[in-house]
Amino acid sequence: MLLNYVVLTLLLCFSLGPLLILGFNSLKGNLEIGRNPLGPPRQVRWSNYPEAWIRGSFATTLSNSLIITSGTIVGVLLIAGLAAYALSRLEFRGTPVIMFYLLVAGSLPFQLFLVPLFFLWHRLGLVNTRIGLIIIYWAIFSPFATLLLRSYMMALPRELDDAARVDGANEWQVFSRVVLPASTPGFLTVGLVSGLSSWNEFLFSLTFLHDSSLKTVITSYYAFVDRFSVNWGLTAAGGVMMILPIIVIFLLLQRKFIEGFASGGLKA
Template sequence: MNHAISRGTLTITYVILALGAVVALFPLALMVVSALKTSAEIVADPLSLPHVPQWINFARAWRDAEMARSLLNSVKVTGLTVVLICATGSMAAYALARQKVRGSRWIAVYFLATTTLPIQLYLFPLYFGFAKLNLVDSIFATSLIYTAIYSPFSIFLLRTYFLAIPVEIEEAAIMDGATRWQVFSRVTLPLVSPGLLTVAVIAGMNTWNEFLISTTFLQGHAVQTAVVRFYSMGGQYSSDWGEIMAAALIIVAPMVAFFLVMQRRFIEGMASGSVKG
């Protein structure tokens, strides 16, 4: 009886997961189909298959949206953000996990609370400050904003990884003559590499897809990211939806491919990070 119940529960679970996968993948599949159709076909029947695949949509989207330059800008912003978050977040998380600082628990709570603050609260003051310092249209300065936004969550998450490492490992390294920096960089940091990968994936995907900050602080044509260039493709009175869907697919494809390659380590990292808080 228990065996039958477990099989039934397993079947229901798989059905629910399959339905969830269909719901999640349907927009992506529709985008792929639409990217191969003419605008007239999309308007006439969005769910139909293309009569003749319009591969030229990708070439036009690449040219009109200047994808070569905009994708490179997105890579620069995302790469800088990930490096800065992993470098600064790991040191801050290690200090919160290991150093006996008065109020360290409240500091961790503060980092968690700041993840709920919307960017709109400080967008305009931040823009005026950046404009006064001539930092608008600076890819590095924009990456600093992303770093500040995603650091609280990253620090809070990495702290759980450092807490899960036995202190005895660090004490043994110190007895062997290692400095505190050597303990951090050569002993504990390699042990939390799954957490660093998790932080890099989350921060990287959010930065790659973010629009509001990019369009506010990267207004120059030469420094616009792919998402901002994609937004400019829509016309006021008419739009070529086949070309727009092709551009969207070009922008989404790198992140989808990256996540598919790293998904196993990402899931393992999230699971191990939730063991101890």
């Protein structure tokens, strides 16, 4: 038993140690990092934070990311919720084909459709617009979300919606008044997973948003690290500002996080 704890603690240091060093470095001046790049700061320097906030234009990029992430969550929940209802409650011939597509969509390389998509978005004037990126996220996150919501809705007892149908409710009413409220936990999980995935997404936001006033916090940080590569105090402070909100949400909603992401591996 003791051996278990020794090995697990070593692995815990491996996981968290680098994050701790990032926290240390965010409080050091450049001179101190040169002398002491790994240990705790001897002289705490808070000014890295406001400086990184301004130089990294975090106010702009955070609000871009917030807009894009909320737009993604709302759209994915709507798109996947409607589709999951059809696939779990309405019997029709297309179900196997659509299920097959949803499973395949998760393992398609982005490079397969990226180039023609860029061309198409260019034509439609959607390159360098937030909505253009949001629509892409709707498409790439909705297959997994649909599968997850469908398995959630399949587990709900049918008596409730049968009773509503007997009372003369149409499909939209059964969906919005019976199945939707009963699936709230499933929607929360899906919202969390697609929200974090869009917040962290790199490849599409790098490709489709070039204007620095539109960049997300992720691609802007990528450029920021490049520009201030010698000033680790500044880049570390920027990094901490980016991961701290995620860590807080992660700790508050850890069960939902783990349930949602672990099922991504199992059910997709």
